[in-house]
Amino acid sequence: MNAKTYRKLIANQLSQDFKSAVEIVEIPIPKPTANQLLIKNKFAGINGGFDTLLCRGDVPYINLTPPFDLGVEAVGKVVAMGEDVEDFQMGDAVITTTRGGGYRQYQVVDANNSVKVQEATPEILTLMLTGVSALVALEQVGKMKNNEVVLVTAAAGGIGHIAVQLAKLAGNHVIGTCSTKAKTDLLTELGCDRVINYRTEDLNQVLKQEYSKGINLIFDCVGKQVFDTCVENLAIRGRLVVVGFISEYATNIEQITQQRIYHQLFWKAASVRGFLMPHYQEYAASARDRLLNLFYNNRLRVAVDPRKFNGIESISDAVEYLLSGQNCGKVVVRF
Numbered sequence: 001m002n003a004k005t006y007r008k009l010i011a012n013q014l015s016q017d018f019k020s021a022v023e024i025v026e027i028p029i030p031k032p033t034a035n036q037l038l039i040k041n042k043f044a045g046i047n048g049g050f051d052t053l054l055c056r057g058d059v060p061y062i063n064l065t066p067p068f069d070l071g072v073e074a075v076g077k078v079v080a081m082g083e084d085v086e087d088f089q090m091g092d093a094v095i096t097t098t099r100g101g102g103y104r105q106y107q108v109v110d111a112n113n114s115v116k117v118q119e120a121t122p123e124i125l126t127l128m129l130t131g132v133s134a135l136v137a138l139e140q141v142g143k144m145k146n147n148e149v150v151l152v153t154a155a156a157g158g159i160g161h162i163a164v165q166l167a168k169l170a171g172n173h174v175i176g177t178c179s180t181k182a183k184t185d186l187l188t189e190l191g192c193d194r195v196i197n198y199r200t201e202d203l204n205q206v207l208k209q210e211y212s213k214g215i216n217l218i219f220d221c222v223g224k225q226v227f228d229t230c231v232e233n234l235a236i237r238g239r240l241v242v243v244g245f246i247s248e249y250a251t252n253i254e255q256i257t258q259q260r261i262y263h264q265l266f267w268k269a270a271s272v273r274g275f276l277m278p279h280y281q282e283y284a285a286s287a288r289d290r291l292l293n294l295f296y297n298n299r300l301r302v303a304v305d306p307r308k309f310n311g312i313e314s315i316s317d318a319v320e321y322l323l324s325g326q327n328c329g330k331v332v333v334r335f
């Protein structure tokens with residue numbers, strides 16, 4: 001290995017938008033200690049919403065003081081390792097999901113916190129955190145069954161398109177929302193039973209007209225009015241999983257005044273449940289195995305957004321791109 005230094009993206013100050021909070025720094029490549037791997041990252045997943053909230057200081061369970069490292073999931077190759085590492089070899093493809101480990105060219109991690117995979121591709125990367133989150137949210141929080149009506153919002157996005165397929169594989173009728181013809185086509189190819197392009201159809205009207213008994217399970221990534229519509233259309237004993245609220249990530253949080261939410265839930269015995277992957281880590285390993293199995297048996301497709309983002313300097317644009325709502329599938333940066 002000839003390189004002596006590498007580059008990474010850090011948040012140097014808290015700021016409303018990602019771009020003005022971050023800075024690229026160049027530092028020496030560290031040596032792995034006894035149980036560590038040195039990994040050369042090949043791809044990292046872009047989590048534009050989480051990244052932006054982190055840079056605003058709006059992630060209550062983390063509360064970081066700048067400067068701090070950014071990015072989470074990455075896939076790369078082992079380029080050096082400590083003398084006590086046993087289960088890895090040079091050149092192995094590995095996934096890491098350490099906070100701060102994504103937006104950098106190299107990282108050292110404990111071998112225990114790395115997962116060996118067959119190949120260092122953006123598809124495998126997408127499965128390992130985004131896919132795992134979709135599966136755990138549907139099953140552990142949404143208590144997904146079969147023969148139910150499941151609604152996924154931002155359905156053509158990174159997590160949404162996996163959720164759609166998992167809900168179909170479980171034997172449900174799946175509705176997906178999105179905003180373009182290309183996304184509608186992707187969702188139809190993935191087996192979505194009813195795609196609602198909310199720019200050409202009214203979500204609330206379609207749900208009321210076509211699903212008069214309501215929706216049993218809702219996987220909501222969007223928030224705001226979409227969340228309100230979701231709550232309104234829950235079935236008796238329906239479950240709404242709050243996966244995220246991307247419509248508020250690029251703007252200030254909207255303050256609202258209305259009746260307390262139990263007025264809408266109580267009479268239907270419905271529920272709204274928050275989901276945050278870090279609080280469900282005990283399910284990650286088995287979810288990973290099941291997703292890889294489905295993927296390698298061609299039962300699950302991974303859509304990676306075709307827009308190319310190359311290198312550390314492209315990460316701010318990738319975050320902006322994701323928050324602009326244009327992406328179809330998972331947004332990744334390649335190094």
Ligand SMILES: NC(=O)c1ccc[n+]([C@@H]2O[C@H](COP(=O)([O-])OP(=O)(O)OC[C@H]3O[C@@H](n4cnc5c(N)ncnc54)[C@H](OP(=O)(O)O)[C@@H]3O)[C@@H](O)[C@H]2O)c1
Binds near residue numbers: 050155247277322330
């Ligand atoms: N809770 C967890 O542990 C966890 C884990 C992973 C992801 N998430 C959450 O899941 C959601 C999706 O994340 P992702 O990274 O996979 O992103 P993504 O879904 O790939 O990308 C965002 C998509 O959201 C849709 N969207 C709808 N309304 C939007 C708006 N007002 N502004 C911007 N986009 C809008 C856009 O598609 P259309 O408008 O065409 O639908 C856009 O393509 C986020 O809320 C994220 O925080 C949560």
